[in-house]
Amino acid sequence: MFGHSLYKEIHHHLFLFLAMLCFWMKSYFAFLYGFHLDIENSVQSFILFITPLSSTLFFFGFSLFFTGKLHKFAVIAIDFMLTAILYANILYHRFFNDFITAPDIMQFNNFSQLSGSAKALAHPTDLLYWLDVIIIIGCAFLTQTPLSRHNKRPIASVFMVALMVFVVNLTLAEGQRTQLLSRAFDRAKLVKLLGLYNYHIYDTVINIRTSTQKAFADSSDATQIKNYVKANEVPANPEFFGKAKGKNVILISLESTQNFLINAKLHNEEVTPFLNQLAKNTFYFNNFYHNTGQGKTSDAEFLIDNSLYPLPRGAVYTTNAHNKYEAIPALLKKFGYTSVVFHGNHKSFWNRDIMYRTLGYDRFYSEKDFNVTEKNSINYGLKDKPFFQQAFPKLKNLKQPFYAKFIMLSNHFPFILDHGEASLERADTGDGVVNRYFQTARYEDEALEAFFHQLKTSGLYENSVIILYGDHYGLSDNHNKGLAKALHRDTLTRYDHYQLQKVPLFIHIPGMDGKRSKTMETVGGEIDLQPTILHLLGIQTEDNIVFGSDLFSSERESLTVLRDGSAISNQYIYANPEQTCYSKSNGDIVDLQRCTKIRERAKQDLAYSDKVIYGDLLRFLKNEDTK
Template sequence: MLFSNFVFGGMLMMNPILLFTVVLMAKVVFFQNLVFGENDVKVLLLRELPFILLLHFLIELLAGKRRLPFYFLTSAVFSLALLSIAVYHDFYGSLLTYQALAQAGQIGELTESIVEIFNPWYLLFFVDLVLLVVYKKFKPQNLKIRKANYAVVSAVCAGAILVSVWQVEQKDIINEMKKAEQMGMFNYQFALAVGGAVHSQEPELEDITQARIQELKGTTPVAKPQDFGLAKHKDVIVVQLESFQNFLIGLKIDGKEVTPNLNKLLKESLYFPNFYQQVGKGNTSDAEFMLNTSIYPLGDYAMSQKFGNRDIPSLAKLLKPYNYESATFHTNELEFWNRNQMYQALGFEKTFDKSFFGEEETISFGASDRILYEKTVPELKKIKQSGKHIYANLIAMSSHHPFKLPEELNVFEIPEELKGTPLGGYIESTAYVDSQVGHLVELLKANGLYKDTLLVFYGDHVALGANALNETEAAYMSDWLGTDYSALESFNVPLLMKVPGKKAQVLPTVGGQIDLLPTIVNLLGVKMDDQIYFGQDLLNYSKNVLPERFYLPTGSFINNEILFRPGLSYHDGTAVTLATQEEAEKVEEYAEQFTRALELLKLSDGYVRSLPVRQP
C-alpha cells in the first residue's frame, strides 16, 4: 500500500506533460511491435519523441489552466489513430494514411469484417484512460515553467521533425512501410500532408506515350495480332467475382469439387492460371476501374473517390461507336465507393444497384448472386432486343469478407475442423458463388445470350492474407496447394474467357487486371490507336511486368519468373520464384525491371491526373 501511494503520488506530482509523454511513447512502442515487428530506439527518441513533445508543449502554451482536457483529448485521438492504422494493416497489409479519411463513409459497411479481425490486444491503446479517474480524485500539481521556455523547446522539436523528415526523404525509400518505420509514423503522416512522401515530380504529358509505355514493358507492336476480331460484334459480359482466388479452381475437398461449374466452363474457355490482382486502396472498385481503363490505381486514394469527376477514356466509350450499349450491375448502393460518379466517368449508359435488386435474399452488402443474375439477364435481353450489342459488368458480391453465408444457402460440406473459421466460411461462400455461376450460364443459354457472347470471369482481390490463417487453416491450405500459403498465392486470382469460335486452352502467360481491356478489345477487333493504356494483350505477348502497390509496398512487381518486394531499396529486397515460391537470387535483369515498374506507375499517375474534369 505504501509503495502504491508512493508511485501514484510521484506520478501526480509530475507535470502532466511528462506523464502523458511517457504514456504516448509507450503506445508508440506497442504500435511499432504490432505493425513493424520491432522497435528502433533511434526512431523512438529522435523522430517519434519530438513530435509528441511538440504536441504537448503546444498544449502548455495555448491551453493554460484548461490543459488537462486537451491532454486527454490528444491521447484519445492518437490512440484511435494508432488503433485504426494497426487494424488497417492487419486487414490489408498496408498503412492507413490521412488520405484514407475520404473512405470513412465505407466504415459502416465494413463493421462486421472489422469485428471479425479485431485483436483484443488493441484495447491496450486506451488503457491510459483510467488516468482520468485518478486525476478526478487527486489534484495534480503542475510544475511552473515559463512559457518562453516551452516556446523555445517547441521550436527545437519542430526543427527536429523537419530534419528527420528531410533525412529519410534523402534516402529515396519507395517502400511505404519502410519509410514510415524509418521516419516515425507521426512524421510520416506529416510528410504525406505536405506532399514530400507522396509524389515526385509529375512527368510531362508529352512523355506519356504508348511507345514509351511499350518500351518500359519490353513489348513491340504486333503487325497482325493473333485472334484480332475473332469475337467481332459479339456481346461482352464480364463477371467480377468478389475475393475469388485461383487456388479454388480444380480444388477438391474430401473428393468433392469446390467449383464444379467454373471447372466445367474451363473446358470451353481460355484459362489463365498465372493471373494476378493489382488493386489499390479501392479494392473491388479499383478492379472495376482497371478492367475498364487499363490504368493503374494510385497508391494513396481509391480511384472512384479521387477521379470520379473526370472524363476517363474507357472500354464503354471505346465500344459505343460499334453499336454497343453499356450497363453495370452492383447489388450495393451506388454511393458506396462513389460508384455513382465513377460509372459516369467511365461512360456507362445504364447502372443498376441496390434500389433495383432489393433485399429479398441478402448476403453481406446486398442481394445474393442468385438475385443478381436472375434480375440482370432480363435487362441484358432488353438491350439485345433493342438491336444493340451488350457490354455488361456484373459485380458478384456473395463471397465478401467475413464469409458468413446464410446456412440455408450453403451447398458445400466443409471438414469439421474448419467449421467456424474464416477459411471454412470462405470455402462455403465461394462454393455458393460457383453454384450461381452455373445458374448464370443456364440463364444466358435459356435467353439466347450464351453462344455469341464473350463471357469473362475474374477475381478482384485477395480474400485471405498470407498471415491471416491459424495453424489448422494453414495446414489445410498447405495440403491443398502442395506448398505454404504465401503472398504470391494470395495475389493469384482466376481469369476465364469463353470466346466464341475459340477452343479451350490453358495459357501460362503471366497477366494482371491491367491487361483485361487490351485483351478484350483485341478479340473484338477494336483498335486503341488514340487511347493510352498500360496493359497488354495476353494473347499476343508472352512476357510481362506487373507493378504492385497495395497489400505489397510500392516497388513490388511480378514478372514471368518472380515476385519481388523491396526493402529500403532494391538491393535489400526479397524475391520468390513463381514456379517454386523459393527465395530467388536477384540478378541485374530484375533490378532493371524494378526501375521500369516504378516508371510505369509514375507515367500512369501523371496521365490520370492530367485527365479533364467532366463537364456536367
C-alpha cells in the same frame, strides 16, 4: 535550487506528463505487437521505442497553449484523437496488411458500411488501447486544475525536445534505409523507422504535393508518355482480332477469389466445381495476377476499363473521379454499345456513382434498384444468388450490343453466410477467416452456375463474350498460418506470397469453346484486359494510352507489374521493396541482375501511369484529337 524548480515544474504539469507517458508506452506496445513490424536488429528496436516520443511531445505540446480546465480538455481531446488514429490503423492493418493513407480518408463515405468487417477484425483485448484514455479522464477529475497562466518556457522546451528526438530518429532511420523519404511506397518501412504519426504527417505532405501535379502538367508530358506506350505496343493476334465483333460483353468480378481455389479440394470435395469445369471449356489463364493497390475492387475495375495502373496511395475512384479517361464504356459508344453496371451495394461506395459517369457508363443498377431485404442480404449488400436472379431480367431487356459488368459480393471478408446456406463444411485451420473463405467461395461458385444456366437458356451465352476475373486477393499475409495449413504446407514464404497474388481469369468467346479453348500460360494481369476485350471486338487500340497488352497476342511479353513495384515474368519474380529476384519455377533466389529488365519496366510503367492520372494528361490528348 534547480532541483526544486524542476520538481515544481513536473508537479505543476503532472497531469500532462502522465498522459504523455501512457500514450508513449501504449503506442510503443502497439507498434511492437499490433503491427507485427519486422525488426531486424537492435538499432531498429531502439528506433521503434523512440518513434512515438517525438510525436507525443509535439501533439501534446499544443495543450500547453491552454490554461485551467481547457488545458485538461485539450489533453483528453489530443489523447482521444491520436488513439483513434492508432486504432484505425490497427484494424486496417489486420485486414489489408497496410497502413491508412491521406486519400483513404477521402473515402469516409464508405466507413458506415464497414461495420461488419470492423466487428470481425476487433478483438476483446483492443479495449486496452483505450484504457489510458479512461485513466486520463479519471485523473482529470481527481487532480487539481493546473496552469492558471501561460508559461512560454515549458512550451518551447517541449517542442525543442520533440524536434531533437525526431532528428535523432531520422538520422538512425536513414542509417537503416538510405533515401527512406523518397521511397513513399514502402509504408511498412516508413512506419517502422519513422513511427505511425510521423508517417501520417509525411503522407499528408506527399498527398499535397501530388495534388498539385495537375496544375503544372502540360501537353508535352502527354506526348512523352504516348511515345513510350507506342514503343511497347504489340499487335493483335489475327486469329482472335474481331472474332467477337458486335457481340455483347459480360464482365463478372469474382470477389476476393484467388487462383489456388481452382481445382482445390476440401474434405474430398471440389471447392469450386463449376469454375473447374469452366476452366476446361473456355480460355483459362492460370498465370493471371491482380494489379490492385489500396482501392481493391475499385482498382480492379479501373484497371480493366482503362489499362492504367491504380495509384500507390488511395483509390483513383475517390481521388481522381473527374479526370478525362479513355475507358471501355466511352470507347464502345462509338460502336452502338450500351454500358451498364450491376452491383447490390450502395451506389456511393467507392464513389462509384460519380466515377461511372466519368467512365461513360449509361446506367448503374445499385442497391436501390434491387429488392434487398434482411434475409437476402449480408455484410456488404445483396447475396450473390438473389443478385443474379434479380439482375438477369434487367440484363435480358437491355438493347444489344451491351457492355455489362457484374460485381459480386458474398465472397468478401469476413466471409460469412447465414445458417443453412453453406454447402461445404468449414476448413479446420485454427483461423476462422480461412475456414469460412472456402464456404463463401463455394457459394459464389453455385451462384455463377445458376447465372450461366440463365445465360444459356436465353441465348445470351452464344452472343456474348463472357469474362470472369478475380478482383484481388481474399486472404492477406496476416492469415498465412491458417492458409498454409489449408494448402497442406508447413509455412508460406515470401516467394509464395507472389504466387498467391494470382487470380483466375476465364474468357468465353462465342464459337471458340471446346477444342479450341485451352489453358493459357502467358503471364498477365488486369492491366491487359482492356486491349484484349477491344481487340476481340475488332477495335484497334494503337492510338490509346494503354499500359497493358492483348493477352492473345503471340508477340506480347509474358510479364505483369504489381502496384508495389514488383514484377513477374515467365522466368523471374522481382520482389519489391526487398529487391530480391526469384526463379519463378521453383522460388530459388537468383542474381538480382536477372531481374534488371523487368524491374526497370515496372518502375517506368508505374511512374508514367501515375503521371497520367495525377496530371490528368488525357485531357491534352483529347483536345489534340478534337482539333
